[in-house]
Amino acid sequence: MPSPYPEPDDTCSISDALSAVYTCYSFTYQALSYYRYGAKSDCTAKWEQFKFCLSVKPKPAEEAREMIRERRAVLEAEAKKKPSSLDVWELRDKPPENFPPEANWSTHPLVDTSTTAV
Known part of the structure; x- marks a missing residue:
């Protein structure tokens, strides 16, 4: 038997x-939407x-x-049916093979060697 009082x-x-x-x-609200998503918020669903x-x-009730x-x-x-933020990520069982990447200091030196002092 349904309750005579409505549920919230x-x-x-x-x-x-x-x-x-x-x-x-x-x-x-619109400024925040523009800041976050780059577009105004669509209020159609609220209307x-x-x-x-x-x-x-x-x-009748x-x-x-x-x-x-x-x-x-x-x-x-x-x-x-809509995409979720969880759809972006792929669950991994193990880290990628090249993780952590090894530093190659010959191609990425800490000091800029392109200019030489005279």
């Missing part, structure tokens, strides 16, 4: 969604969440909970 993930707060949109368009919350509010659960499942499935 089964609710959609319009004020939280609007706050996320406002934060996304703020100068600080979509805000519009979704607006569409859920007039629905059980229907709203089901819509929120379905949306969460779709968003989680999409997030799993």
Whole structure:
């Protein structure tokens, strides 16, 4: 029997969604995104969440909970398809063969020998 009280993930707060949109368009957020990634942040997903919350509010409680659960499942499935920062690295069992590299001082001298003193 489902609980008569909504779980925290089964609710959609319009004020939280609007706050996320406002934060996304703020100068600080956009400047930080430009600094980190070289481009402005795309706030489309935050707008979509805000519009979704607006569409859920007039629905009956059980229907709203089901819509929120379905949306969460779709968003989680999409997030799993996206590349992760963990995809960049390859796990090694042993260090590379040339590690640590040997210093070759004849090709990389510590002192610049290209100029000679007269």
